[in-house]
Amino acid sequence: MSGARERVTAARVADEFSRAAKILVRHFNERLGEHGVSTPRSRIVVEVARSQPVRVTELALAVGIAQGTASSLVDALVRDGMLERRAGEDDRRSVFLRVTPQGAALAQDWTAGYELAAEELFSPLTAEQMTALVDILGILGADGTSAAGD
Numbered sequence: 001m002s003g004a005r006e007r008v009t010a011a012r013v014a015d016e017f018s019r020a021a022k023i024l025v026r027h028f029n030e031r032l033g034e035h036g037v038s039t040p041r042s043r044i045v046v047e048v049a050r051s052q053p054v055r056v057t058e059l060a061l062a063v064g065i066a067q068g069t070a071s072s073l074v075d076a077l078v079r080d081g082m083l084e085r086r087a088g089e090d091d092r093r094s095v096f097l098r099v100t101p102q103g104a105a106l107a108q109d110w111t112a113g114y115e116l117a118a119e120e121l122f123s124p125l126t127a128e129q130m131t132a133l134v135d136i137l138g139i140l141g142a143d144g145t146s147a148a149g150d
Contacts, residue, residue, distance in 0.1 A: 024121060031117035035110055040065070042110040044073050045082050045099060049107040053086065053096035082106060 028039045035042075043063045048054055051062065060070035074097060077083040082103035088094030099107060122130060 027121055028114065028117050031113050032110060035113045037106070037110055040073055041077060042114065044070065044077060045103050046107045046111055048083055048097050049099045049104055052098045055094070055096060059097065077103070
């Protein structure tokens with residue numbers, strides 16, 4: 001049956017997506033490991049730097065992880081001197097996260113490493129394919145449940 005295209009099922013798409021996701025994670029972890037950080041830790045610091053001041057709840061949503069996971073990562077990053085907790089100005093019971101000067105410098109370094117890894121990974125795609133992929137992933141992620149399962 002030369003020339004005939006195999007019917008692509010949703011299960012096949014899921015399998016290919018899962019395989020590609022594992023490759024992406026491994027590649028990002030390798031590249032960011034060269035900077036002395038894991039992907040989850042770098043994502044937290046970079047997101048806090050981008051959107052500070054931010055609550056842990058908002059941070060977890062922004063990076064797509066469970067609040068408990070975000071809290072554990074934040075605790076470690078505070079101990080390591082990359083993040084700091086501050087009471088809210090209007091309500092002292094509210095706690096907000098900010099990057100420290102050390103965290104801000106590392107966030108810039110990690111962002112550069114992340115961007116380089118992304119360029120390497122997605123270099124086989126054309127601009128049109130990347131646009132289509134972003135559109136597809138936006139549709140798949142639109143239901144807002146991604147943080148619930150982490």
